[in-house]
Amino acid sequence: MPENDTTPAIQFQGVGKRFGDNVVLDGLDFSVAKGDRVTLIGPSGSGKTTILRLLMTLEEANDGLIYVDGDPYTHEMRGDKRVAIPEKRRSLVRRRVGMVFQQFNLFPNMTVLENIIEAPIHVLGKPKAEAIASAEALLDKVGLADKRDARTTQLSGGQQQRVAIARSLAMEPEILLLDEVTSSLDPELVADVLGVLRNIAETTDITMLIVTHEMQFAREVSNRVLMFDGGKIIEEAAPDTIFTSPTHERTKEFLRAIL
Amino acid sequence: MNDTQAWNWEHAAAVLPELLEGLQITILATVVGMVIASVLGLLVAIVRRSRLRVVTFPIGFLVEFIRSTPLLVQLVFANLLFTQFPSLAIGCVVLGVHYATYMSEVYRAGIDAVPKGQWEAAIALDLPRSRTWGAVVLPQAIRNTLPGLGNYAISMFKETPFLFAIAVVEMYTAAQQYGAETFRYMEAITMAGLLFLLVSYPTSLLVRRLENRLA
Numbered sequence: 001m002p003e004n005d006t007t008p009a010i011q012f013q014g015v016g017k018r019f020g021d022n023v024v025l026d027g028l029d030f031s032v033a034k035g036d037r038v039t040l041i042g043p044s045g046s047g048k049t050t051i052l053r054l055l056m057t058l059e060e061a062n063d064g065l066i067y068v069d070g071d072p073y074t075h076e077m078r079g080d081k082r083v084a085i086p087e088k089r090r091s092l093v094r095r096r097v098g099m100v101f102q103q104f105n106l107f108p109n110m111t112v113l114e115n116i117i118e119a120p121i122h123v124l125g126k127p128k129a130e131a132i133a134s135a136e137a138l139l140d141k142v143g144l145a146d147k148r149d150a151r152t153t154q155l156s157g158g159q160q161q162r163v164a165i166a167r168s169l170a171m172e173p174e175i176l177l178l179d180e181v182t183s184s185l186d187p188e189l190v191a192d193v194l195g196v197l198r199n200i201a202e203t204t205d206i207t208m209l210i211v212t213h214e215m216q217f218a219r220e221v222s223n224r225v226l227m228f229d230g231g232k233i234i235e236e237a238a239p240d241t242i243f244t245s246p247t248h249e250r251t252k253e254f255l256r257a258i259l
Numbered sequence: 260m261n262d263t264q265a266w267n268w269e270h271a272a273a274v275l276p277e278l279l280e281g282l283q284i285t286i287l288a289t290v291v292g293m294v295i296a297s298v299l300g301l302l303v304a305i306v307r308r309s310r311l312r313v314v315t316f317p318i319g320f321l322v323e324f325i326r327s328t329p330l331l332v333q334l335v336f337a338n339l340l341f342t343q344f345p346s347l348a349i350g351c352v353v354l355g356v357h358y359a360t361y362m363s364e365v366y367r368a369g370i371d372a373v374p375k376g377q378w379e380a381a382i383a384l385d386l387p388r389s390r391t392w393g394a395v396v397l398p399q400a401i402r403n404t405l406p407g408l409g410n411y412a413i414s415m416f417k418e419t420p421f422l423f424a425i426a427v428v429e430m431y432t433a434a435q436q437y438g439a440e441t442f443r444y445m446e447a448i449t450m451a452g453l454l455f456l457l458v459s460y461p462t463s464l465l466v467r468r469l470e471n472r473l474a
Contacts, residue, residue, distance in 0.1 A: 101380065103374075105377060105380035105383075107377065109395070119384035122387070
């Protein structure tokens, strides 16, 4: 990758997503530069989570194209026809994207360490000793080195979420998707998880796409905020600007309601 | 010895060795049958999740067909059809296939009970299909199916007397034979019933304990 590479990490081109008659995204265009930390805000049902799920191929767009680091991801144009890209090629792009879920989604039949080394060994083909070594370093980073051999069900929600973060980082993603990662945590556990994420934001150059209701966190970590409503971006600005002097009426309403 | 009395302890004791020999066949048929039912049932459950109707339709039809016809008829039919195989082998396979159709439903419920988030996490980590099934979904699903497996094993154990129809000398057939030779059916059948109880009741207690531990 050249030093001043200007290819966006993520690019949406006219992306549309419908669930039955419900139009969630409608001709959405936006892009995220490498190393950007972008927070998506907006009322529920505005399409923010759908964007993350499209990027993880958990949903499939009905129209438009998605590029990751310039590579077509799920569909590409052949002539003027939009065709699906086969799973094998999607998988190579997907490997560069990681996701942390609201419900953690750790594998309960595995220990903490096994959760983290599963994909590095079986997807990236890392030798086991190497996978374990980097898993231990990651556990140290999220402050759970002593939980290495614990069952995930023995951990608190905050601890589980920190393991989930370590698990996604073990794949060395270029892009990290954070889907309301603190929304199902007890209030006193939120700070630990946000601390870990703040640390990752400061010490890595991973591109982050964040859906959250923690506005203080969004303000500290992200350098851009996109306000969504009805499947469209209605306002976009630096966090200091959007939180202190939003221009769009809907943004003002939304921020008033949640702050 | 008065042969007209309703219950004769000497006969009850005399029939035991033959019954115990039959019990071995009963247990063998149950174990082999359950192994077949467990493996085949799992395969059926996985294949039926396919989106290809050319695959799911014939399998679905076959499953319904087997479930809608009596085990006894299937045993006799298979025994007539495959005369080149020993009856015991046919009995084990028919029991196994019959119960596989029930086991597949147990597996299906177990697989459906694995939360959607588990599949999504596997996609997010780009795990291959085989790893998603083998390392994530099935270990959780099978845990859910263990009590069902135990219950069907007991149920199959109690249905092995149908093997009488294809002349496999399991415990019930042994009792019948003793009765035919001595005309002491009461002792033979009673003792066979007691032996069935002696095996299935403790097993069912074990299954219940397993159920409670997994719950």
